[in-house]
Every structure is written in structure tokens, then in C-alpha cells.
Amino acid sequence: MRRFQACFNRLTIGITLLIVIALLSCSDGKKRLAATATDEYEKTSELIENADSSAMGIIELVKYKNLIDSALKARTPIVPLQRALSGEEQSAQDISMGDATFLQFVRDSTGRAYRNEIFGIYPARESDLTTAHKSILQQGPCYRVEMYNFAKNITSIALVSVRQARVFQAAHYVAMQPELPAHLRNLAVKLAVANGNVQKALGVRPDEKDALMADTKTALNQSRCERSKHLCVAPTFARDKKALWTIVDLTDLRVAGLRWTNLGDTPVVTTTFASERRVQNEAITNCFCKTEVGLERNNWSLNYMITSNDGLRISDVVFKGKKVLDNAKLVDWHVSYSNTDGFGYSDAVGCPYFSSATVVAVEAPKIADLIRQGKRVGFVIEQYYRSEGWPSPCNYEYFQRYEFYDDGRFRVAAANIGRGCGNDGTYRPVFRIALAGKTNPVAEWDGEAYRTVAQEGWRLQGPATRYADGAMFRIGGDNSSFRLVPGNGQFADGGRGDHAYIYFTVNKPGVDEGASDLPTIGPCCNIDYRQGPEKFIEPGPEALANQRVVIWYVPQMKNDDTKGKEYCWAEARLVNGVYQTEAYPCIAGPMFIPE
Structure with missing residues (x-):
């Protein structure tokens, strides 16, 4: 705790937003997930099949295509990271580009080159490494190198020891995409601004500075972003009470589609606290992003840290001397704005510096007593992430919360605090939870008894779900077990039910399926x-018998801007001549109850 306090005391909070948290209860905690707003723009989707000739005049596009052509002819067909590199970063890139495992997918089986590019080089952190490699961080500078294969939609990640001049950990993630380098974000904006369809829809050529969420990945049904799994982003332009999404396909290097959404009534609020934010970012990064911080409280002990892009991770969680949880973290936020057109954003949350997160930590983790009915029953660890322009349209704030009870219960939860890019959004946080134990037998309540779940798979919490005192599953460990209780509006925090997808996967030894940052x-x-x-x-699917098991939990929360029923929403209201924020969070997450 001394280390936490020392870092926390250095943290300067440069601005205070008055946030009135209106936690609304729901009379029917088991009601179905349903739309609460009419999408008046549901017929505005426009697919653009051909490239716009105006893009040919973009100098940055011409230069980038030349870079691609040169890389495809090179011995190692990779576009290097397009920014100035330090000596150590250059060494890390060179070492990774000479490693056979890292280069496994840069060519096809006949030797023809794929289009590959280094997207990021970051100082390695403990959260990047598997347990077997953590000691290497103490032996000299290490870096995380991220590469994207445009043809195969594969992300490759190498962990490099500069001192040892070797890649000591490498993994390939199919159908996963890293965060964009700055030059591709800027190119996406230029493609959007120059596009004739965009200018026609807006009635004017937009300014590049007006583009919001330009580096956040997206999709649009029936476009190649969705059909062919291309890398797409969505520079978004707010106009009055609506926003124009410009779907830019960075695989084909063109605008692929347009779509309008309804923003609601909140105006754009300009923030002017860059210097204060910088102080915050530096303090948060130095204290909570580089190494784990230990905590002992109320018979609990654990480690925690803010990861690069998997939120606040807790690990090695022990209650009364018994390990109950290996680790838990928040991998992603999936935000969709249409059940028919299939467009939206994928948000990562994490550290403000040297990170690929799109919505970053804005405060130090907060540790406080957990109060129920006026009594202290445990403690919580909380973490906030916020876009700089929040609560203006197309800006986001997220909240992560771990609850630890004196009786051994714990809960993994997160909330969206609005406001997003539309009033018809559905928010789906993706939790990864690895319980402790040499094996983790899983059983599902069928209405009469717990029945063994034999193999990997998923379940959807819905109206027909059966519960035993609120629990759907029993998950075993070493000489103990926990009941998994999903949210049904019973946790007195305003949640209206999780409607969650719950997955069970084998925690394979020696295989990284999410243990490090994803x-x-x-x-x-x-x-x-x-x-x-x-x-x-x-x-x-693999058999679960005699295996360690990872739980993936994906709740679904539908926003609502109806007056008096707001949920997953935020408003900036003018009070006494200044804007103040009213927030209406939606929170979800499972509780684990020991048996």
C-alpha cells in the first residue's frame, strides 16, 4: 500500500467534472434485450463499391502505396513502423523482422508476399508476458512489436529482449486487429474528407480536425469490412443532432460506406485541459502501467495493474490463504448501433501512454470500502477510462469495478457511462476470467440439479435460463467451488440484467489464448x-474434463435516452452558465459465490 499511496499523492487531477450518477432500478430484471429508440436513419446506409477519383490527389496515399509496393518486393515483405524510432525500438523491430516464428505468415505457401506492416512498438509490461517469461523483464529493455497481415487478417505479436537480441515470446491471432499507427489514422481521415459522397451527404467538405473516432475499428454489413474481414475504421462527423459515419477500408484504401445515426440533444463540449491531462497520464503510466501493484486488505491479497489494452487486470487473488483467481481483465468493448446494418466500434481500454487503447485511463485506480445498507461488507477497486471530449457526441467513458466481500464472494463488473455515437447503441464488454485450480470442472443448473458441461462451448442468458438461487453454473477448483451468478438486476447498482453470452474454453498450458494482452x-x-x-x-470444441478452464463473459446493454429512463447515457447540461455532466451508467458483470 505504501507504493500505491506514494504514486497516488503525485497524481494531479486537473479538472473535476460534476457527475450526477443516476442509478436506475428496473422492475423486471429478466426482461429481454430490446431496442428503446427508433432508428430514424436505419435506411441511410450507403455502400460505396468503387474508389473515388478524388482520392488519387492525396499525396499521403500515393506515398503509402509506394511503400507497400517496395515492401512486397523486399526480402522481408513488411512495411516498417512509420514514425521516428529510438535506438532500442529500431533494434526491437530489426530483431523481430529476423525471427522465423514472427514471420510465419508473411508469405503464402508458394512464397508470394502478403501485405504486412508493423503497427506498433511499445515497452513491454508484465501484462504482456506469460508467467514463464516474466523474469526476462528484469534482465534489460524489452519491447512488444505488433504486426498486421492485411491479406489474412492476422495480428502477430513478438516480445523482444534487446539485450539478448532475441524474440522470446511470439503469438499469432487470427481475425484480430491491433490498434492503428498514426499515419493510417491520418490517412483514413484524408480519405473521408476528400470523398465526394461524404461531401454530398454533409453539404460541405469537412475539416480533418472535425473527424471523431478515426482510429477505432468498425464494420458495416454487406461491405468488404464484414464480408472479407478487411481492416476498417470510421471517421465520424457530427452535424447538429446526428452523425455521419464514414466507413474507410484500409485494406482496399478507399471509403466503403456511409451511415447516419441520431446523437440526441447534448452539444459538443470543448475541453481545454491538455496540460493537466498530460500530468495525469504520466503519473498513471509510471505508477500503474509498468509493473503490478500489490494489495492486502480484509483477508484478501492480490496484484493489479492497468494493461496496454485489456483494462485493469487483477491477478494472483488469494482469500484467507487460498488462491481463488489466477487473473481477470476486460479485453474489449464492442459497441454496435444497428441490428440490421451491423456497424459500430471496437474499443480497447488501457494505459494512456505506450498503449494501443482508444479510451484511456484518466485517474489512478481507486480502492474504497464496499458499503451495503450502511455497513461495510468488503472493498472495491475501480478504474475510469474516458475520451478527451466526453460527454460530447462520439466520445466514451467506461468504468471497471472489482468487488471483494468479507465472506469470500467477488464480482467482476464494468459499466458504460455514455455517450457514444448514437441513441440506439448496444454495449458488449468482453471479460476474461481464469479461476485458480489444477482443474476447473464446470456444471450447469438444469432446473433440478447441476449437470456437467462436457466440452467447450457457450450459453446465452435469456428468458428460459434456469437458476439455483440466482446461479447458472458451478465451477470447481482445488478443494473449493464457486457458483457463477449473472446479473439480473439484483445487485442494487442500477443494472437491468446482463443478457450475457458465457463461454468456457480450455486454459491450455504453453498456449497463449488471452493470458497476455490481446x-x-x-x-x-x-x-x-x-x-x-x-x-x-x-x-x-475440446473436452473440459480434467482441464483448467477460462470463463469469457459478454453481457449486452442497450442504451436509452428517453427522459426519465436514461441508461448507458450522458448529457452535458448548461447550469449557471457552465456545462455540467449528468451520467446514467449501465453496469454488468457476474458474481462468484463460494460453496
């Missing part, structure tokens, strides 16, 4: 079970 795990906008964790199940 890139974006799945598409933003699927409305079925395809939220990302299914990649570790399909095509052939």
Missing part, C-alpha cells in the same frame, strides 16, 4: 454469439 478480439457489431471468444472454441 489485440481487438472480435468484430464490433455481431448480434449473436460471435463476440470473439468463439475463436478459441471453433471449429472443434
